[in-house]
Amino acid sequence: xGVRDDAEAIAPELAGLRRAIHREPEIGxxxxxxxxxxxxxxxxxxxxxxxxxxxxxxxxxxxxxxxAAPGGGDxxxxxxxxxxxLRGDMDALPVTERTGLDYASRTEGVMHACGHDLHTAMLxxxxxxxxxxxxxxxxxxxxxxQPGEEGHAxxxxxxxxxxxxxxxxxxxxxxxxxxASADWPAGVCSxxxxxxxxxxxxxxxxxxxxxxxxxxxxxxxDPIPAACEMVTALQTLVTxxxxxxxxxxxxxxxxxxxxxxxxxxxxxxxxxTVRSFSPEARHxxxxxxxALVGGIATAHGLTVSAEFRDGYPVTxxxxxxxxxxxxxxxGLLGEERCLAQPNPMTGAEDxxxxxxxxxxxxxxxxACPPGADPATAPNNHAGDAVFDDSxxxxxxxxxxxxxxxRMARS
Ligand SMILES: [Zn+2]
Ligand SMILES: [Zn+2]
Numbered sequence: 001x002g003v004r005d006d007a008e009a010i011a012p013e014l015a016g017l018r019r020a021i022h023r024e025p026e027i028g029x030x031x032x033x034x035x036x037x038x039x040x041x042x043x044x045x046x047x048x049x050x051x052x053x054x055x056x057x058x059x060x061x062x063x064x065x066x067x068a069a070p071g072g073g074d075x076x077x078x079x080x081x082x083x084x085x086l087r088g089d090m091d092a093l094p095v096t097e098r099t100g101l102d103y104a105s106r107t108e109g110v111m112h113a114c115g116h117d118l119h120t121a122m123l124x125x126x127x128x129x130x131x132x133x134x135x136x137x138x139x140x141x142x143x144x145x146q147p148g149e150e151g152h153a154x155x156x157x158x159x160x161x162x163x164x165x166x167x168x169x170x171x172x173x174x175x176x177x178x179x180a181s182a183d184w185p186a187g188v189c190s191x192x193x194x195x196x197x198x199x200x201x202x203x204x205x206x207x208x209x210x211x212x213x214x215x216x217x218x219x220x221x222d223p224i225p226a227a228c229e230m231v232t233a234l235q236t237l238v239t240x241x242x243x244x245x246x247x248x249x250x251x252x253x254x255x256x257x258x259x260x261x262x263x264x265x266x267x268x269x270x271x272x273t274v275r276s277f278s279p280e281a282r283h284x285x286x287x288x289x290x291a292l293v294g295g296i297a298t299a300h301g302l303t304v305s306a307e308f309r310d311g312y313p314v315t316x317x318x319x320x321x322x323x324x325x326x327x328x329x330x331g332l333l334g335e336e337r338c339l340a341q342p343n344p345m346t347g348a349e350d351x352x353x354x355x356x357x358x359x360x361x362x363x364x365x366x367a368c369p370p371g372a373d374p375a376t377a378p379n380n381h382a383g384d385a386v387f388d389d390s391x392x393x394x395x396x397x398x399x400x401x402x403x404x405x406r407m408a409r410s
Contacts, residue, residue, distance in 0.1 A: 003404070004332060006129050007397035014392040017041050018121035019103035025092030025110045025117070029055035029148040029157065034090045034120065038145050041124040045131040047143075050166065055157050058145035059166045062130055064137020064407070081139030082410035083167040084403045085174040085358060087351055088123030089116045089149035098383040114380045115179035115367060115387040118395065120145060122177065125396030130403060139407030140167045144354075153312070155350040164357060172410055173321050174360035175402045176351045177395050181385040182377040184339070184366025187394050189329040191363040192341040193322040198275040199282045200348035201311030203250070205230060205293055206269045208303045214262035224257050226300045227268035230293045231255075234272070237292055241284070248285050249275040249346065277314055277344050315352040318359035324409070325361040328401050333394065365398070367391045 001009075017037065024033050035056040042049065047060040067081030097104045097111040105111045127143050144163050148154025164170060184190055207227045212220025234250050242248050250272050257268035274289075276282040286308050297304035330338040341364070351362055367387040368374040378384040 003129055003400050004393075004397045006132065007125060007393040007400070010125055010128060010396070011393040014121045014125045014396060015389045017124060018117050018389065018392060021090075021117040021120055022103050022112045023106050025105050025107055025112045027092055027094060027110055027150070029152050029154055031056045031090055031147045034147075038090070038120060038124060042127055045127055046134055047127065047131065052147075052158065052161055054161065055147045055154055057147055057154070057158050057161070057163070058143075059158070059163050060127060060143040060145070061167050062127065062134065062137070062141045062143070063167075064134055064139050064141070066136040066138040082407050083140045083142060083169055083171040084406045085142040085144055085164070085171040085354070085360070086123060086126060086399050086403055087144040087146060087155070087174065087176040087354060088119035089146045089154065090120045091116055091147050091150055091152070091154065093150055093381060095381065095383050099386050101386065111383065113382060113385050114150065115181065116149065118179045118367065118387055118392060119177060121392055122395035122399055125392065126399035126403070129396060129400040133404070137404070137407060139410065141403045141407075142166050142171060149350050153350050153353070155353045159353055159357070164354070171358050173406050174354050174358040175325060175399070176354075176360075176362045177365050177398060178349070178362065179365050179367035179387050179391060179395070180380055181382075181387050182368055182374050182379045184364065184368065185374055186366050186368055186370065186388045186391050187333060188337045188339060188366040189333055189363055189398070190339040190341045190366070191317060191322055191326060191361055192344070193317050193319040195277045195314050195344040196317045196341075196362050197315035197345050197347055197349045197352070198277055199312060199314040199352070201274050202309040203272040203274050203289060203306070204269070204309060205304060205306040206267050207297060208267055208305065209264070211266040212264045214264055217264060220264040221302055222264045223268040223302055224265070226296055226302050227255070227257065227270060230296050231270065233292055233296060234289060237288060241288055242281060246278050246281050248281050250289075274308070275346055275348070279314060282314065312348040312350050313352045313356060315349045315362055316355055317361045318355070321359050322361040324406065325363060325402055328405050329363065329398060332398055332401055363398075365391055365395055
């Protein structure tokens with residue numbers, strides 16, 4: 001039987017695993033219950049498993065026996081054929097579930113609203129499918145079960161704990177799938193070469209003045225008008241200093257100053273989310289935004305503390321790997337179900353840290369339930385977002401085929 005048929009045969013088990021994870025969602029870098037479920041799902045497979053120390057990650061290495069090692073020796077150390085890395089993230093979100101599903105979250109205020117429960121089950125499924133083909137596998141597969149994608153940079157932690165060297169040599173390619181509860185029908189894949197997702201980071205600014213009586217501003221140094229000027233000047237900066245075809249987005253989501261109407265405060269603070277789609281724009285934005293707020297503060301005789309807090313870099317899909325992955329997806333799903341995505345998405349992903357070091361591709365996989373309209377269905381991160389189980393076998397087969405075909409090609 002082919003990979004696709006084998007995946008369909010284990011679909012009920014994958015749904016069971018996915019629903020068990022969905023019922024007991026966990027947030028951040030520490031996901032002990034999810035880790036336990038993954039280990040149980042991998043139990044008995046011929047994998048080298050290591051667990052994270054700073055986070056509850058699971059790294060599983062499957063060494064194929066289909067690449068002849070010189071002298072028939074051990075496959076470790078670069079003789080076992082190419083290494084391919086597959087990543088599935090495992091964390092949930094601080095969202096209250098409103099789906100009404102029978103397997104809905106039992107933890108108040110926590111929900112798998114981004115579908116990472118599906119990624120975890122799909123990746124465990126791919127490990128099963130590939131382990132069953134171990135004798136023919138012409139290389140090694142690293143399964144990266146990752147906590148803390150949602151703002152905790154779990155991928156960066158796993159890299160610093162050695163996931164990219166888990167097989168003894170660097171992967172030649174890395175792939176990640178991400179399900180979507182809207183935008184695409186179930187089982188439709190979408191990706192693009194180059195920038196796939198935005199870089200996201202926080203710009204934190206505090207304008208320092210000198211407080212005083214609101215009736216006598218000339219005796220104080222008022223930080224609020226300068227802070228307001230910075231907010232509008234940064235919007236102007238976006239439109240005057242950046243190519244409209246390499247856009248940036250700055251949104252001020254928090255502004256905090258003062259206590260009452262007639263007191264000039266000492267400080268005014270604001271926070272913005274900043275998105276960009278190329279490393280060049282990201283770098284230029286950092287420099288020009290800091291220069292701008294510094295200049296405005298100086299012009300008003302004030303001082304300012306401003307910094308970009310590290311977020312996620314641009315997720316850049318490698319051209320050749322994306323072409324390859326699209327071909328694999330089209331072969332598995334049909335040409336008409338594999339779409340070339342016209343634009344990057346404005347979300348961000350910490351798989352970007354992996355793609356900074358290993359060429360690869362990030363692919364979206366539609367998981368909109370049948371009967372729902374992808375154009376209007378609740379989106380990822382919504383409390384009523386629903387991801388359909390029918391894509392579990394598809395995703396597991398796609399992960400497995402990406403690894404199989406990529407190892408065979410090298
Ligand atoms: Zn998310
Ligand atoms: Zn996500």
